[in-house]
Amino acid sequence: xxQFKLSREEFEKLSKKKQTEYxxxxxxxxxxxxxxxSTIKYRNETTKMAGIKLxxxxxxxxxxxxxxxxxxxxxxxxxxxxxxxxxxxESAKEVVKEYNLGFKAVYGKSIVTI
Amino acid sequence: xxxxxRLLKEYFNSKKEVKTDNxxxxxxxxxxxxxxxxxxxxxxxxxxxxxxxxxxxxxxxxFLDAGCGDGRIIALTAGIFNIxxxxxxxxxxxxxIAEKSIDDLSTILDFKKENAVxxxxxxxxxxxxxxxxxxxxxIKTVFNYINNSKDIAKKIAEQSPEGTVFLLLDTCFIPMExxxxxxxxxLKGLADLSKTTKKGYYDGxxxxxxxxxxxxxxxxxxxxRK
Numbered sequence: 140x141x142q143f144k145l146s147r148e149e150f151e152k153l154s155k156k157k158q159t160e161y162x163x164x165x166x167x168x169x170x171x172x173x174x175x176x177s178t179i180k181y182r183n184e185t186t187k188m189a190g191i192k193l194x195x196x197x198x199x200x201x202x203x204x205x206x207x208x209x210x211x212x213x214x215x216x217x218x219x220x221x222x223x224x225x226x227x228x229e230s231a232k233e234v235v236k237e238y239n240l241g242f243k244a245v246y247g248k249s250i251v252t253i
Numbered sequence: 254x255x256x257x258x259r260l261l262k263e264y265f266n267s268k269k270e271v272k273t274d275n276x277x278x279x280x281x282x283x284x285x286x287x288x289x290x291x292x293x294x295x296x297x298x299x300x301x302x303x304x305x306x307x308x309x310x311x312x313x314x315x316f317l318d319a320g321c322g323d324g325r326i327i328a329l330t331a332g333i334f335n336i337x338x339x340x341x342x343x344x345x346x347x348x349x350i351a352e353k354s355i356d357d358l359s360t361i362l363d364f365k366k367e368n369a370v371x372x373x374x375x376x377x378x379x380x381x382x383x384x385x386x387x388x389x390x391x392i393k394t395v396f397n398y399i400n401n402s403k404d405i406a407k408k409i410a411e412q413s414p415e416g417t418v419f420l421l422l423d424t425c426f427i428p429m430e431x432x433x434x435x436x437x438x439x440l441k442g443l444a445d446l447s448k449t450t451k452k453g454y455y456d457g458x459x460x461x462x463x464x465x466x467x468x469x470x471x472x473x474x475x476x477x478r479k
Binding site: 143145146147150151162165 | 425426427428429430
């Protein structure tokens with residue numbers, strides 16, 4: 140966990156946006172170094188990340204070191220609420236752009252390239 | 254045949270029709286010492302399994318869920334791991350639900366009710382434990398799900414014997430620090446490594462191969478020791 144230098148108290152003083160950035164950046168480093176080439180499906184702990192309600196997060200790093208993230212919450216929306224997809228997709232793109240972590244992300248069934 | 258974990262999960266899932274307003278996060282006030290947010294039984298089950306296998310906790314010693322809510326964790330520890338367990342819940346209505354849960358689940362999971370005792374009270378006060386004829390100092394493992402964690406950690410640091418374990422289920426990937434307790438292990442990122450169908454995945458407790466991957470996520474189990 141060397142990627143995370145802040146103490147809990149220091150972390151809790153950050154804004155929610157900064158907390159999310161800090162989390163994602165640290166997570167990316169860990170996944171790239173430790174789990175390259177592996178696929179991990181995370182348990183369905185409902186959480187909120189960058190304002191989007193997630194039911195699960197899938198991470199995968201392929202042989203080129205490319206990280207892909209799939210939010211199953213969005214996938215559900217895709218399947219059950221076609222009409223709601225475009226706004227959800229737009230939100231996802233905004234999140235990805237906003238946090239611009241320099242990787243390719245897969246949200247639902249669509250690919251958003253950063 | 255259904256696993257005990259599945260039976261436990263199904264039991265609590267079937268309780269959705271109970272007025273859930275009381276289960277939502279509530280403001281901490283003088284009347285309500287904390288809030289009831291159900292713990293992830295799957296996460297705690299995986300953590301306990303690993304910690305027992307690795308000799309981190311004494312599965313024969315008394316287990317306390319400080320802030321036991323509806324009793325799901327002591328049902329898990331007593332009913333699946335056969336650990337003598339105690340749950341303390343401040344809220345009268347919620348502790349009543351916990352007692353009922355233990356009553357029902359002792360039959361469903363086939364364990365002795367005496368192995369999962371629910372006490373209504375404040376987990377920081379000694380007289381709460383005295384009601385059940387127990388001394389806080391005799392508790393080997395204390396569990397808490399971010400509910401007045403600093404208070405119970407302070408009590409362990411001040412009163413518990415050396416070696417007492419404090420398990421903290423926490424939504425933050427950076428562990429808290431508690432004076433007098435040493436962080437021994439961080440179980441992070443419970444991942445499903447099996448190739449299951451989507452149905453199996455959402456079902457939650459299919460034939461999953463769950464493992465902590467040491468990746469920060471929304472649910473983490475931190476293991477402290479005095």
